[in-house]
Amino acid sequence: SQELEQSPQSLIVQEGKNLTINCTSSKTLYGLYWYKQKYGEGLIFLMMLQKGGEEKSHEKITAKLDEKKQQSSLHITASQPSHAGIYLCGADNGTGRRALTFGSGTRLQVQP
Amino acid sequence: KAGVTQTPRYLIKTRGQQVTLSCSPISGHRSVSWYQQTPGQGLQFLFEYFSETQRNKGNFPGRFSGRQFSNSRSEMNVSTLELGDSALYLCASSSTQGAGTQYFGPGTRLTVL
Secondary structure (H helix, E strand, O other): OOOEEEEOOEEEEEOOOOEEEEEEEOOOOOEEEEEEEOOOOOEEEEEEEOOOOOEEEEOOEEEEEOOOOOEEEEEEOOOOHHHOEEEEEEEEOOOOOOOOEEOOOEEEEEEO | OOOOEEEOOEEEEOOOOOEEEEEEOOOOOOEEEEEEEEOOOEEEEEEEEEOOEEEEEOOOOOOEEEEEOOOOOEEEEEOOOOHHHOEEEEEEEEOOOOOOOOEEOOOEEEEEO
16 A cells, blocks of 8 residues: 655744655655645645646645655745644545545644 | 535544534535544545445445435444544545545544543
8 A cells, every 4th residue: 555754744944934845655656635734624735746747836835746756845935824734745546536645744833 | 616514513422322424525526535534543544435336445444434415415424433433534525527636624523432
């Protein structure tokens, strides 16, 4: 079965600083999803990557999928308190079935 | 469009009881998936329903079951509750078109005493 490892597990940054979260898969990624979760709440969809080398951006968040499709990174530029939360990467198993495997999450705190 | 809704948001039950959780998907979405989130195991896939049929199931005991209705609304049931079933249960819906991004509801927080 596929496993996703996220690093770091937690991160505390000063407001305005940049940061990167990594997600490494034990198998080739067919679809890689990034979600954000506020504690105890539902997941908010951020971005989805499918092609090797693909990069997507939304506001100050950029996600990349490496050429070999086994690692993805999420980069936040000029962090703000509103970026605080838990970031989760999820992998599609490539069968077309809607069953995602998730990493353990990265808890981000942004200090004003 | 309205998002995914889940009811109830919070639930307290005792061991041995059973519970039913409900999920209404985004209008037009026919696939509904359920996940369990706990501090120890993280976010784990339970099952997926499409057109009233379960087409994928995670590694959970038979006490966990679900169904989907003709309007795509879904319910999941847990029988003979155990303390370890305490978790946040999340429902996600997706379209059958394109990449099939899953959109999640706010979750139901189940506490088993």
